[in-house]
Amino acid sequence: MKRSTASIARLWPKTLRNRLFVILGLNALIPLLLVIFISYKSVYPLLDQRIRTGIQSNLNLYQLSLENTLVSLNNVSQILAFDGRIGKKLSLFLSEKDLYTKTQINNDILQDLNIISSTNPTLGLFFYYFKDNQNILYQNFSVNKQFALEKLPRLVELNGITYYGPHRTNREFSDVQVLSVARKIVLPDREDVYVYLETGYNIWNKIYQTGRKQNMNDFHLIVDQQNRITYSENPADFPIGTVLKYDPTGSKKESNGYYVFDTQSNQGWKAIDLISKATYHKEIKNWFEQLVVILFLSLLLGSLFAWLIWRMVYVPLKKVNRDMRLIEHSDFDTPLSEFAIVEFDSMMKHFDVMRHRVKELLEENAAKEKRRADFEVEKLLYQINPHFIHNTLDTIQWLARLKGQEDIDTVATSLNKLLYYNLGKKGPHSTIAEELEALRDYLALQKIRYDFDFSVNIHATEELHCCLVPRFILQPLVENSLYHGHFDDKNGLIDVTVEPDGADYMIIQIRDNGRGMTPETIARLLEKQSDEQNRIGLGIGVYYVKRVFDSQYDGHADFSITSTIGEGTCISLRIPRTYAMKDGDTL
Template sequence: MTLKRRIFLIFSFNSLVPLICLSIISYYTMFSILSNKIEAGIKSSLMQVTLSLENSIRDLNHISQQFTYGGVIGNRLNEFMLAEEPYQRLQLDNAIKSDLNLLAFTNPNIGLTMYYFKSQGKYQFENFPVKHPFSPEQLPLLAEYTGISYYGPHISNNLLDNQYVLSALRKVELPDRDDVYIYVESGFQLTQNILDTDRSDSRLSHVIVDNNGRIAYSEVPDIFKTNSIFPDFDMGGASGFNNEFYWFKETSNQGWSLVSVIAEADYNKEKNRWFLQIALVSLLFLGVTLFLAWLLWKMVYKPLGRFHNEIKWMSNSRTKHNLEQTSIPEFDYLLNQFRQMKKQIWELFNEIEQKEKHRIDLEVEKLLYQINPHFLMNTLNTAHWLAVMNGQDEIDRLIQSLNKLLYYNLGKLGQASTIEEEIDALKQYLVLQQIRYDFQFNVRIDVDENVLKIPVPRFILQPLVENSLYHGLNDDGFIQVNVILNNGIEISIHDNGSGMSEEKIFNLLNSQTVDQQKVGMGIGMNYVKRMIKSRYEDKANLEIKSEIGKGTSIFLTLPIQGGETSYDQSACSR
């Protein structure tokens, strides 16, 4: 096992074992505390809602008693039923409605109130508009006692109210009729507000079960269906679990039961939140542990890696890499010793490179002396004067052009050139070629004056023009040379020769031996490629376009390097 793995393993083991033990003990302790807290809160709210519903039902019972026979309103109803004269019936009708409205106004917890005639299926003396049809038999029965039935929660029969209400239907007990009932509903939004008391976070739902175990009202019909028997009702359990829902039941003194239902995910939400906090703290603790292990690794293992990198860089590259210190004296001493050794090796490399470069320069110098340009120049001058004395104008012209071209080619080897000098050398070369060949061709040269003094590599124009001459240029042929200054030096050479194939163009741009044997005094396309590659790297671009039978175009773009602009300005000032 590596040192790095051992460090991380030891630190992780020493940190995680106590953390895991502490987390397990904390989890079971907090799980018990939170479970008791949640259940106590639900049961307390459940009891409060149950008491509120009981009080609402008691209010309905108390109010409905005032409408029965023996009370003021009940007696007037009996008189109304027995009255035969229209005027008397109208007076009693107004009096009953007035009493109903007064009673409803003085009891804000009361809503729709009216008398119901069961045998006829009609109602009368209502204090609010009634939804049609009205049928108490369709209401969810909550509890039933002698002479009175309780319904709900259900949607109000008040045409102006769509809230859930509780209602009561009590027999009036008239002497002459036994089919008259008083119907009373709870007040506006009273029942809905009671049911919303213990679910401010919308997690709890309610189910109301009558005294026979039948579900009279359910807010979760997918789990507890209305008119079905509540699970385990006969067993009398106060809580349970059914289909991923926890339920808690509270039985009222009136015999019906209220059940609070909560989804398992919501029930465990607080526990999961606490567990997440413990997990985050554990991750933070683990992160601190790993950070300490990383610090130890940085002090011991990382310096070893630097030794490895030093050795790798030494074998793969001559470039000197300045690495920061490790802040550990022992390692820093070893690194400094190693770098001193590298420095000595680099010095040996540089010494060998300098010797090799000096050897190559000596070979070039030897070659120049072998060529002996001064001897060639003097000999051509002698030939020039012989031609003048003998009246050989054509030979004189040929010798002068050759003399100038050789002077440019041999007299400044290794020195920089300019576009102006390249153009002059190109003109001398074209004079020699026109005398040499037995056909005439037209060469047009257009050069931007701003580019004349900019330095460029020597012999870049002549090989390009030479290419046009050697690839099918015949009588009436022309060569157009353009040199402009844009973002760089843009050189273009066009001819109307026989053109080249794509294969030939590919060979010219990619072969290392193209034109070496064919081109005479020119250095060739291969020289141009190598020269711009050496001078400009990948910043220059050489492109050839040709069409068989129509001609060839060569495009060369050279960047303006740092210092060339100032060179140009100083040259122009002279």
């Protein structure tokens, strides 16, 4: 006994994954095998075969009845045609000129038609139809004024006879379903004469009365030789005139969510019976009753298996929960629990690594808090510098005015305003008006710095003054024109324009008449910030503006530089129009 128990223990999986696989596999496999066995051996094949046989038998009966009905109509139409007795009289009636003789022929035709009508009780409306002038003769009932052979659902055409599928009768003031035929009559001097006959369509009702179950919720179609639907009991899913598509070779033919049963007549048309899949399988209710019993047994087995899984998982989780509470109380040194399951042991190893990492992070965070306090003090010291610079410039400006030094006053005023704008804390954006004001202060400084003459024309459409742009983009571009324009030998001219471009964009252009730049120089300006650029202005230039565009507009703005040697350079910025609101928001 002990040896057999030890053998079972060796075969039992050691990992939780394999144990769950074995238990849940048995839980799913046993009920599935029972369902497959019972369904295959007893329920499904028998019921399926019975249903299919019954449907196909009734469909064959319907096809045969429909064929017999059309043959009867064909026989009657033959009597009314030219090769019949009445057809010959019709030919004489149409060709006779004598009124008395014509009246006698007419009375004979009416008498013969009454005989045919009385001897064929299933015969409905019939008449002679002259297609060219649309005249109707010898009708036994009033004919619908909208009658036209072209509007009828043609089933098949054989030997000069056209068979029409079920349709609404052409008898006036009636709405019954009928079958009809139209036979062309060959007269010596007329090619447009037809005899048209109808008979009632109640074949399916007769089949139902013979014992067919009416709870199948099925629909019936009739299709012509090209599989075009001429009659449909479900026009919503299978409209008349459309082509019925299905695979005629499968064991179960399907179309649009229905099972298709068909039978073909000798004349080429097909009778179709459509049964929805849900309705078809509904009759196999005994299979579901057996399935309920199987599911109940599976539930009992599943409950037992779930209890086993719970026992395997709960005990280790309880220990893991205890170890987590130790960390919650900042106990990082107590040894962790060990298990006899590989997955839990591996998890606890990672948990131990995490525990040590948490301890290190807490210690590191305490050190960071201390450093942060020191940084706050240092930050306050750095904030003193800008205020000191502004106060010093204000003092220089006051002394210059006192001494009458206008140039120094201008330099101090412009530099103070420029530094206040560039080092201000109004956020990353400013308006066009603010950018242009800062640019004017910058140009005032540069006119004193450079030893050559240059002029700057600034034009901005008034409606764009409130538009937002990234802070500090115009000064680097104008600085580029001053530095690379080389205005030594001629008066320099720089045009700065801000104009609308449609309703959503605006264009900013900085154009100079300097010496121009080569494509290599332009590429170097856009690629990186060189030491040469760092020696002019505030140390940032075209590269800064390009980076701002790439980061803030994400491809929705255009930045381009065009230059011609000896003629000058033009920098164009195409920016979406965003307006500043009074409360600081944007529109």
